[in-house]
């Protein structure tokens with residue numbers, strides 16, 4: 001029989017089909033929220049930013065134009081359909097603005 005390497009952390013081995021991490025908590029979305037999201041996608045099947053730049057990509061995410069964290073509303077007028085790359089880019093820009101504002105706030109104290 002071949003030599004087995006020593007086991008660290010007990011004798012139990014993980015089965016191939018077992019999760020290594022706990023399952024992510026499913027975000028609870030109300031029926032009204034689902035309906036509102038479906039409405040935006042139905043009205044804007046193509047990413048708004050891509051469309052403005054002459055590209056056609058499917059809407060994958062319903063985005064708050066003015067983020068809720070910045071006081072944006074949850075109304076239809078503040079929502080737009082975006083593809084994942086555009087949403088990622090927008091989120092990144094928003095995080096940069098947040099960081100800059102925090103930095104400025106720190107400087108004034």
Ligand SMILES: [Zn+2]
Pocket residue numbers: 047048049050051057082083084085086087
């Ligand atoms: Zn896009």
